[in-house]
Amino acid sequence: MRRLLTLSVALVLAGCAARPEQPAVVTPPPAPQPVEPGSLTGLTAQELVGRFGSPALQVREGSSLKLQFRGPRCVMDAYLYPSGGSGTLKVTHVDTRLPSGGDMDQAACIFALRNKPI
8 A cells, every 4th residue: 555655646746747848949930932023922003003004903802902904915813912010902912814714824914914005
């Protein structure tokens, strides 16, 4: 009985013992994605209008904005969401397609829209 009591007390005390402090795992923030020269990511609505003229379509949904630009060769949808603490809407995603709905290279569409005849 005495051994059982001694063993029980030892186990209880072992459970109460302080565990060595584990160092906190610090995860570095993700590296910013490089912005390609032709990329529209990070632009504001005003900057898009300055590059492509007035959008053919504007759709507000909650705090986001979709601007659609159309040309004879392609259609581009730019999606803007609030950025950082300022709440400024900036482009986070861009979709491009042929007027028929087929796939279109994004760089080619951006080039076509910037150089469309007036």
